[in-house]
Structure formats: C-alpha cells, structure tokens
Amino acid sequence: xxxxxxxxxxxxxxxxxxxxxxxxxxxxxxxxxxxxxxxxxxxxxxxxxxxxxxxxxxxxxxxxxxxxxxxxxxxxxxxxxxxxxxxxxxxxxxxxxxxxxxxxxxxxxxxxxxxxxxxxxxxxxxxxxxxxxxxxxxxxxxxxxxxxxxxxxxxxxxxxxxxxxxxxxxxxxxxxxxxxxxxxxxxxxxxxxxxxxxxxxxxxxxxxxxxxxxxxxxxxxxxxxxxxxxxxxxxxxxxxxxxxxxxxxxxxxxxxxxxxxxxxxxxxxxxxxxxxxxxxxxxxxxxxxxxxxxxxxxxxxxxxxxxxxxxxxxxxxxxxxxxxxxxxxxxxxxxxxxxxxxxxxxxxxxxxxxxxxxxxxxxxxxxxxxxxxxxxxxxxxxxxxxxxxxxxxxxxxxxxxxxxxxxxxxxxxxxxxxxxxxxxxxxxxxxxxxxxxxxxxxxxxxxxxxxxxxxxxxxxxxxxxxxxxxxxxxxxxxxxxxxxxxxxxxxxxxxxxxxxxxxxxxxxxxxxxxxxxxxxxxxxxxxxxxxxxxxxxxxxxxxxxxxxxxxxxxxxxxxxxxxxxxxxxxxxxxxxxxxxxxxxxxxxxxxxxxxxxxxxxxxxxxxxxxxxxxxxxxxxxxxxxxxxxxxxxxxxxxxxxxxxxxxxxxxxxxxxxxxxxxxxxxxxxxxxxxxxxxxxxxxxxxxxxxxxxxxxxxxxx
Numbered sequence: 001x002x003x004x005x006x007x008x009x010x011x012x013x014x015x016x017x018x019x020x021x022x023x024x025x026x027x028x029x030x031x032x033x034x035x036x037x038x039x040x041x042x043x044x045x046x047x048x049x050x051x052x053x054x055x056x057x058x059x060x061x062x063x064x065x066x067x068x069x070x071x072x073x074x075x076x077x078x079x080x081x082x083x084x085x086x087x088x089x090x091x092x093x094x095x096x097x098x099x100x101x102x103x104x105x106x107x108x109x110x111x112x113x114x115x116x117x118x119x120x121x122x123x124x125x126x127x128x129x130x131x132x133x134x135x136x137x138x139x140x141x142x143x144x145x146x147x148x149x150x151x152x153x154x155x156x157x158x159x160x161x162x163x164x165x166x167x168x169x170x171x172x173x174x175x176x177x178x179x180x181x182x183x184x185x186x187x188x189x190x191x192x193x194x195x196x197x198x199x200x201x202x203x204x205x206x207x208x209x210x211x212x213x214x215x216x217x218x219x220x221x222x223x224x225x226x227x228x229x230x231x232x233x234x235x236x237x238x239x240x241x242x243x244x245x246x247x248x249x250x251x252x253x254x255x256x257x258x259x260x261x262x263x264x265x266x267x268x269x270x271x272x273x274x275x276x277x278x279x280x281x282x283x284x285x286x287x288x289x290x291x292x293x294x295x296x297x298x299x300x301x302x303x304x305x306x307x308x309x310x311x312x313x314x315x316x317x318x319x320x321x322x323x324x325x326x327x328x329x330x331x332x333x334x335x336x337x338x339x340x341x342x343x344x345x346x347x348x349x350x351x352x353x354x355x356x357x358x359x360x361x362x363x364x365x366x367x368x369x370x371x372x373x374x375x376x377x378x379x380x381x382x383x384x385x386x387x388x389x390x391x392x393x394x395x396x397x398x399x400x401x402x403x404x405x406x407x408x409x410x411x412x413x414x415x416x417x418x419x420x421x422x423x424x425x426x427x428x429x430x431x432x433x434x435x436x437x438x439x440x441x442x443x444x445x446x447x448x449x450x451x452x453x454x455x456x457x458x459x460x461x462x463x464x465x466x467x468x469x470x471x472x473x474x475x476x477x478x479x480x481x482x483x484x485x486x487x488x489x490x491x492x493x494x495x496x497x498x499x500x501x502x503x504x505x506x507x508x509x510x511x512x513x514x515x516x517x518x519x520x521x522x523x524x525x526x527x528x529x530x531x532x533x534x535x536x537x538x539x540x541x542x543x544x545x546x547x548x549x550x551x552x553x554x555x556x557x558x559x560x561x562x563x564x565x566x567x568x569x570x571x572x573x574x575x576x577x578x579x580x581x582x583x584x585x586x587x588x589x590x591x592x593x594x595x596x597x598x599x600x601x602x603x604x605x606x607x608x609x610x611x612x613x614x615x616x617x618x619x620x621x622x623x624x625x626x627x628x629x630x631x632x633x634x635x636x637x638x639x640x641x642x643x644x645x646x647x648x649x650x651x652x653x654x655x656x657x658x659x660x661x662x663x664x665x666x667x668x669x670x671x672x673x674x675x676x677x678x679x680x681x682x683x684x685x686x687x688x689x690x691x692x693x694x695x696x697x698x699x700x701x
C-alpha cells in the first residue's frame with residue numbers, strides 16, 4: 001500500500017492524451033487496416049467475382065479500399081473528437097468549480113510559480129490584504145507579512161522551493177504568521193501549501209490556503225486565562241473542592257485538605273470519595289453519585305464528613321457531573337457550615353428570648369419591615385390599645401393613621417430624618433388613638449437595622465404608654481408653677497414688709513431718737529456745772545447717735561431708700577461702694593445705660609441678686625477684685641458679676657444646699673429670665689443674669 005506522501009507527490013495515474021499520441025494511434029490503425037485489406041480483397045474478389053467478366057476490377061478494388069479507409073478514418077476521428085470534447089468539458093467544469101470554490105470560500109487561496117513567485121491575480125488575497133496585483137506580484141506579497149515573520153517565511157519558502165525540505169506531516173507544508181489586513185490590523189493566519197508535481201516529479205506550481213486563526217487564538221488565550229482563573233479560584237477558594245472519577249478522588253484543593261486536616265495531597269488522591277462521609281450518609285451519597293454519573297442534577301444537601309483525625313465537620317455539599325479525559329467525573333463542592341449552624345442555633349435561642357421578653361414586658365413591641373411596610377406587633381397592642389390583625393393589615397399605614405393629627409407631621413419628619421440620615425436609633429413622643437377613640441401618650445423608641453448596603457431595612461422598637469407619667473408630670477409642673485407663684489408672692493410680700501419696716505424704723509424710730517437727742521441736749525445745757533453729770537450727758541448723746549446710725553443701717557439693709565428714690569443704677573453703685581468700704585475688695589461697676597428705668601419687680605430682683613452675689617464673694621471667693629456690669633444692647637437686661645477668686649466648682653453650682661444660688665435662680669426665673677454661673681479654677685467666677693426688658697427699660701434717644 002502506498003503512503004499518503006507518495007500518492008500526493010507522484011504524477012497522476014491518468015492524464016489527458018496529447019495530440020501527437022492520438023495521431024499516432026490513428027496512423028497505426030490505418031496501417032493495420034491497409035495490411036489486412038490486401039488478403040481480404042484477394043479472397044473476396046477471387047471467390048465471388050469473375051475477373052474476366054468484370055472490367056476494371058482493379059479500379060473497383062482501389063475504390064473499395066478508399067471507401068473503407070475513409071469510413072475507418074471518419075469513425076476514428078469522430079471517436080477521438082468525442083473523447084477530446086468530454087475531457088475538455090470535464091476540465092472546464094473542474095476549472096469553474098475550482099474558481100467558484102476559491103471565490104466562495106472565506107479563506108485566502110492562492111497559486112504560485114515553482115520558484116514561489118506570484119504570477120497571476122489572486123482575488124482572495126487582494127480582498128483580504130488590500131494589495132493590488134502590481135503590489136503582490138512576484139515576491140511583493142511579503143510586504144503584507146509582519147516584519148518579524150518575514151525572515152522565517154523567506155527561509156521556509158527557500159527550502160521548500162529548492163526541495164531541501166519535505167512537508168513535516170507528509171501531506172502539506174504548514175506555517176503560522178501574521179498578515180496585515182486591508183484595515184491595517186495584523187491577523188494570525190495559518191498557511192497550508194501543497195506542491196503540484198508533473199510525471200517527472202518536478203514542481204509545476206504551488207497551491208495554498210490561509211486560515212484566519214485570530215479569533216481561535218484569542219479564544220484559546222481566553223480559554224487558557226479562564227482555566228488559569230479557575231485554577232486560581234479553586235486554589236484560593238475557602239470551600240472544599242474535589243473531583244472523583246469512578247468513585248476515586250483524583251483532585252482536591254488546599255481548602256479541602258485543611259478541612260479534612262489531611263497530612264498531604266497524596267494521602268487523599270486515590271481514596272474512595274464515600275469514605276469521607278459519615279456512615280449515616282453513605283447510602284444517600286452512593287445514590288447521589290449514581291445519579292450524577294447518569295447526568296442527573298442533584299440538589300445540595302447537608303451532611304457530616306469525617307476528618308483524618310476522626311473529628312466530624314458539618315458541610316453543605318453540591319455535586320456536578322462532567323467529562324474528564326473522556327470518562328465521566330464528578331466535581332464536589334463542600335462548604336463548612338459549622339459556624340452557620342451555630343449561628344442559626346444562637347438565632348433560634350435569641351428569637352426565643354425575644355418572644356419571651358415581648359411577653360414579659362408591658363410595652364407594645366413591634367418589628368417594621370421597610371421593604372413590605374408590614375409590621376409585626378406583640379400581644380400588648382391588643383391588650384393596651386385594642387387592635388389585632390395580621391402584620392400586612394397592621395402595617396405602616398395603620399400606625400400613621402392612629403397618630404394624633406397634631407403630632408403626625410412632626411413624627412413623620414423626625415422618623416424620615418432618622419431613616420434617611422443613617423441613624424441607628426429613633427425616639428419620640430406622640431399621642432396614639434385607642435379603639436375607644438381616646439388618645440394615649442406614648443414614648444416610641446426604635447432601633448434601625450441596616451441591610452448589606454447600609455440602608456435601613458427594618459426597625460425594631462417598643463411603644464410605652466406614658467399617659468400616667470405625663471399626667472403626673474403635668475401635675476408636677478402645675479405644682480411647681482403654683483410653688484413658684486407662691487414664692488414670688490412671698491418674695492413680694494417680704495420686700496413690701498421690708499420696705500414698710502425700713503420706712504417705719506427710719507421715720508418713726510429715727511424721729512423719736514432725734515427728738516430724744518434734742519431733748520437731752522436741751523436738758524444737758526441746763527444741768528448744774530458738775531463734771532459727772534456733763535460726762536454722763538455726753539455719753540448719752542453718743543449712745544443716741546450710735547443708735548441713730550444703727551437704725552439707719554438696719555433701714556438701709558432692709559430696703560435701701562436710694563433704690564426707691566433714685567433707681568437701680570445708683571443703688572448698685574452705692575452697693576459697690578459700700579462693699580468695697582466694708583471688705584476692702586476692689587469693686588467696679590459699669591453700665592451702658594445710665595438712664596435705665598425699670599419697674600419695681602425687676603429693680604428689686606436685680607438688686608437682690610447683685611447683693612447676694614457680693615455676699616457670696618465675701619464668704620467663699622477669696623477674691624481681691626470684683627467687676628459688675630449692667631447692659632441692655634437693645635435686648636434683654638444683662639447683669640454680669642465677675643470676681644478673680646478661686647472659682648466656683650461644678651459640684652458647688654449643683655449643690656442642693658446652695659440656697660443663695662437657688663434664690664438667685666428663682667428670682668431670675670420669676671422674671672422669665674435665666675441665671676448662669678461658670679467658674680474656672682484659679683481664674684474666678686462669673687455670674688450672668690438675663691431678664692427680658694420691658695419697653696420702658698429701653699434706652700431713650
């Protein structure tokens with residue numbers, strides 16, 4: 001049997017006859033006919049024709065020979081012409097088929113001279129490269145080859161043309177190179193070239209075809225990249241991935257080795273896959289392997305695997321069948337779900353505790369699903385407010401419809417700010433309607449639970465009925481207001497009483513002492529000239545003067561007359577001067593409104609606050625300088641007293657026994673104002689009082 005190479009490269013077994021061979025065949029047949037004619041004619045004419053009776057017999061023989069020769073020649077020429085026509089028609093059909101195939105194929109086909117040059121137009125090459133015949137004629141087609149590939153192509157052509165090399169696969173020459181397409185992009189082509197040989201085994205021409213392998217190479221590269229990514233993913237995957245074929249493990253990734261605590265990969269390869277499973281699951285796994293091998297899909301399942309050290313691990317297993325090296329195989333992915341099962345158990349325990357807590361508390365506990373707007377409520381919604389139903393019926397619309405109309409807008413805004421603002425907690429108070437139409441005051445607190453994107457997905461909270469507490473707070477506020485009103489009333493009565501007592505002491509007792517002094521002076525002037533009586537009268541006069549001064553001091557301390565006669569500004573100036581005289585502490589007073597006029601209530605309160613503050617400076621501050629300022633600035637009246645003493649502490653400001661501070665705060669509060677006190681260690685204490693100014697207190701132009 002001949003090899004494929006010998007059959008391809010030897011001359012064809014049958015070739016069309018050449019013209020001279022046909023002529024020679026006719027001549028040989030004619031010569032044979034002429035030789036056969038002589039004995040045949042002699043036999044026929046000698047037996048059937050009488051030569052004496054037939055004249056011109058020789059001529060007739062020549063004529064018969066000529067007619068037979070003509071008929072023979074006609075038959076031979078017609079037969080030869082028909083054979084030639086059949087052959088030429090077959091050649092034309094083959095030529096048309098070849099050209100049609102060349103034009104119809106999506107590949108690049110070409111024909112070359114024995115020396116490798118291109119001598120005729122190649123339509124598919126022109127269509128692919130955009131070169132004209134003048135450009136690729138001869139060896140010009142090399143200009144379309146990538147510069148890096150030209151030396152290799154030239155050397156391979158040289159060896160093929162010189163017959164220094166044979167086709168490496170005994171069928172055709174094959175080489176891969178890059179060709180510039182008409183758009184300038186280089187494409188990867190694989191060229192297959194076949195030499196056409198004559199009977200003498202010489203190359204008559206070269207024919208070839210080029211396959212565009214660019215997409216295939218890209219796909220191969222993508223496949224390699226995909227396989228590389230798959231290998232990398234398998235190697236770094238946290239789950240166990242292994243492959244078994246005919247029940248035997250042929251591959252396992254590092255995560256699987258760690259999960260099984262296997263000493264090495266060799267300890268796993270070849271092992272029966274069913275042996276990895278706990279005995280309780282082996283029958284099920286055996287059936288799953290059979291189904292997978294049959295091409296059926298099996299769902300994931302939870303099972304236990306036995307590690308190499310004998311411990312068990314809970315896993316979730318999925319299996320997929322595929323073909324590996326022509327044999328069915330199964331890929332198994334096992335995920336360690338020990339932590340998940342533990343978390344599920346903890347979640348069940350937590351939910352149990354949650355439901356127990358919701359039953360134990362008196363609050364109305366709810367769980368709002370923001371995706372569906374359904375709200376789950378505990379039993380207390382029915383107990384406290386009388387509502388019951390399914391979560392989708394008692395959703396967000398149900399809740400908002402029961403909020404008091406005066407509170408609805410405020411609650412909607414505050415809840416929206418909490419949800420959209422990414423807050424974790426929301427709390428507010430509002431009124432919530434019961435089934436009987438009455439409203440309960442509730443304190444609602446909700447914890448916002450975000451989803452994976454950080455957006456609020458749920459809110460779990462509780463509503464506490466604080467109606468009783470609100471009523472208690474209101475009664476307490478009413479009591480405080482009553483107490484404050486009583487305190488203010490008592491303070492006014494005390495000031496009025498002080499004013500009355502001071503006036504009576506100043507007027508009545510002062511006048512009585514003055515009259516007594518005048519009478520004693522008159523009596524002393526008429527006493528006999530006795531030294532003892534004179535000394536006694538002088539002593540009595542001094543005692544009366546001392547008593548008058550004491551009366552004036554008491555009257556002033558009870559209610560300085562300057563406060564009623566001249567107003568707040570002169571009274572504070574006098575108070576500062578008296579404080580400095582009495583204590584030796586420098587005291588400075590400034591104001592931006594010398595003409596400030598206030599009502600009696602504000603005048604008295606501000607003066608008493610200033611008086612109490614200076615008393616505290618004397619007792620506790622350890623200061624040597626005090627600054628007092630009284631300003632208006634067109635707004636509230638601001639009294640500020642600052643000393644440079646040790647500085648009051650936070651504990652002292654909050655002390656329940658600081659009655660002086662409590663009194664000052666209460667005086668300011670009665671006027672609708674505020675009192676702030678701030679101390680700094682070693683830098684003194686600042687007391688600031690702000691009270692609303694009546695219209696009459698504003699400075700005049």
